Amino acid sequence: MRSTNQKKPPSFARWVYGGVLATTLLFIVVLWFSFMQSIQERTERSALYARMIEGTVTRTLEGLEVSLVSLSDDLLDGDLGKGHTARIRDRALKILKFAPQLRQIVVIKGRDTLIDTQTTSPKNINLNILGLDQSARSTYSLGLIIGNTLKGRFLPAQGTFPDEASLRELIPIAIETDSRQGERLLIIATFNPSYLTRYISDLDLEKSDSVYLTDLEGNTLLQKGLYGPNRSYVIQHLKAILSEGADEHWVNNTFGTLPLNTTAIRLLTKYPLAVAIVVNHQGSFFLWLQQKLSLLLILLISNIILIVGAVFVVRNGHRAMEMKAEVALLSEVVEHSPTVIVITDPDGTIEYVNGCFEKITGYRKDEVIGRNPRILKSGETSDTEYTKMWQTLSEGGTWQGEFHNKHKDGSLYWERSSIGPLINEEGEITHYIALKQPITEEKKAQEKLRLASAVFSVAAEAIMVTDQHNRIQMVNESFEQITGYSESEVRGKTPSILKSGLHPSSFYQEMNHQLEATHAWEGEIWNKRKNGEVYPQWLTISCRFNPAGEHEGYVALFSDITQRKQDEAIIIQQANYDTLTGLCNRHLFEDRLKQALALSDRSQTKTALLYIDLDRFKYVNDTFGHSAGDLLLKQVAGRLTSCIRRTDTVARLGGDEFAVVITELTRIASIEEIAQKILHSLVQTYQLENNEAYISCSIGIAIYPDNAATPERLLLNADNAMYKAKQRGRNTREYFNQQLNEDSLRRSQLEQDLFKALERDEFYLLYQPIWSIDGDRIESVEALIRWQHPERGTVSPHEFIAIAEESVLIHAIGKWVIHEACQFARELSDSCKHAPKVSINISSSQFLRGDVEEQLTQEITALKLKGSDLIIEITESILLLEEQKIYQQLESMVSMGVDIAVDDFGTGYSSLSYLKKYPVQRLKIDKSFIDDLESNQDTQSLVSGMISLASSLSLKTVVEGVETQSQLDLLKQFGSPMIQGYLLARPMTGDTLLTLLQKQTTTPAEK
CATH class of the missing domain: 3.30.70.270 (Reverse transcriptase/Diguanylate cyclase domain)
Structure with missing residues (x-):
């Protein structure tokens, strides 16, 4: 009868708990469908907001586009002079006044800023970082270009970058147009993204939702909401919508059946942009909780009442009370046992643990009762061991063995266990009882002993252990390898067998004194191997003491440092x-x-x-x-x-x-x-x-x-x-000497100023005419660079050109000279019917760099010049450098129609071979030959010979430095060279030269 009563209550309990579980599941299903409906509503609302934002962005950009196009039309109404650009700037300021979403409008020609609404003296803009070159352009708009979002309020000047610490942002938006002269212009407006941010903020969006305005590559122009992984969802789904050819797209990102977020994307119909809204359904969950809070509380209270009632009914069962009394009685017997005791049911569920269990594992009784002992598993014990254990226990046997378990705090410990079954009168297993003893310290001691033995055997350093009388007790393998002695040969002997004899007795006395004082010694020592070889060691000696503090002996560790000392010597040699x-x-x-x-x-x-x-x-x-x-x-x-x-x-x-x-x-x-x-x-x-x-x-x-x-x-x-x-x-x-020091300081200061001169526009060009021998016609003009220093005044080219050639500045200065001279050649061609050629000096450094030809080509093409409008002057030394490279550049220039002139002819490595080899059309005889022309018969013969030589080679000749009439009269006797010098004209500005040319071309009737 007792056996029958024992089986009914558990069955009754299962029915009660089953009913509670079914009711709870029903509540959960209802709440789940309610939650999913809430998510659907937020998803549909996000798609609607995406369309609203798309419409607002499109209308805003259309208005901006119309303003920039109207500004482009105004640019075509006049040239780019100061008056017209001032009117355009006023027009741009009016646009800004009625467009609060804009901060700044600039107009750029090439890389130069013509108009800037922020200043009447505009600085060049750093175009490289605006992203306008890489921006996609829509075929449906009027050519609007949308760049990258930048930090700051206004566009960064050239040589500067956005202020990353700024809380403000801007989006550069531009259109390209042409001036009346056909020059390409770029109109850039800085769009204030906070204008759209405020509009988005006014929408009924949750804090957890994110809004993105991106280009079609996924680059973010505007973002509102939390930062996080949402942008990766936008890029992923943006690629999908582009590949499908659709206008809008929304998709749910889930974890199994649980929705994580919804991404709604809407493409702008007119511009290459997309609006994306990422709805975070973690926010949907909290929103749903707020909406259904009353219902949830009612369901929760109902479920709690149901569960409490079921527990109350079950716990009042007769068998439950009887089992509780039995377990309590057993606990009272073994509670204070120094051995861990654990009692489980046949399924392994813990029903009892004693106080020692709490002390060893860290778990309280209420934390483990009703749980499986596997909570103690560390993963270090193999599943095979557990299988063997359960096989023994299921057969009614007792299992004994060791576990590597885990404390509540995560630390591991070892225990030795004995587990056996409790069997009732019917032969059924009703419980298992486990008796456990912690053995962690025992295991640690064993492991330390094993590790010490392993380290001693495999250590790279030699180890020697001696007793209190300094007799060797044991050595390791490294000792045998370094010294050549085996353990049997040195055991019982003193370390003195290793002495090299290189150290005096005082060395060992000091060693013993330090061992007595500090119980340790460390240093370099020279010892001897078994074969008699002397070598250096790094030796460490420590005293050994027993647990009572009595001296037991010494432990010596040493390594052979022969190679290290050799390496140190090599390092010292290489370093010095x-x-x-x-x-x-x-x-x-x-x-x-x-x-x-x-x-x-x-x-x-x-x-x-x-x-x-x-x-x-x-x-x-x-x-x-x-x-x-x-x-x-x-x-x-x-x-x-x-x-x-x-x-x-x-x-x-x-x-x-x-x-x-x-x-x-x-x-x-x-x-x-x-x-x-x-x-x-x-x-x-x-x-x-x-x-x-x-x-x-x-x-x-x-x-x-x-x-x-x-x-x-x-x-x-x-x-x-x-x-x-x-x-x-x-x-x-x-x-x-002191003068040399002053010259060095002056040269150093001049070099520093030279780096700033080009940036501060301190250079200018003068032009010296080169006349026909009769002085009636200007054949060409030589461009001569001058430097107007703000403190030193005019600095001679002979002083600063040499410094520039020694640094990299010669390339920048040379490029500036080529540009300015070609601009003047264009002005000459426009002003004169028979314009003289413009002669440009090129240094050897520029030729060696190899980009002179490219610079000339760019200028000739941009200014629509003819190559025959220019002369390139080189020195004789250039012709001696890298023959093939120089020849190719000169040949290319000649093929464009440019004349090549050899300057300062006769002062350097004058050779007839290069006049024949290189494509030279002109020779310029240096001024040094003209200074004593009147008084020196040899000089007259030399100059006459050079002019005749040039004539025989079909080369034109220019004589430099002609300053007196008598010099000119002598030169007329030698032939018909062209003349350059102060006698006929000094170097002059471009305007003065144009006036001189106009006077020359004036007819007698006009005069």
């Missing part, structure tokens, strides 16, 4: 010495120089620095190859070293530059002796494999403390003196 010559490098030189100056201060002597640069070294490299050049540098290093004392320093600073530091000078004459010795030594013949080479050197000398107070200044002054030696003809030495 030149790899090619073996001399000190710049790093060591600077250190030696500082030491030399400090020594001079202490000994009250002087230090000399000789800065040496090889002459014609490039010629050796170019002629015999770089390997021969390296060989020459090695020989130079040897000769320099032989010329100085052992206490002095020779260094290679880089390339073909060397330095010599002469210390503790008591006699200044010694410097001159060493300098002359170096000059004489380096000029001797060099044997470079099968070739002979000859070079010289230029030496600059600076003396401390006479010429400088710091190493840096001393080096700079010696460098300046070296350049002066080169200017004096090379193969000589030059001492630094």
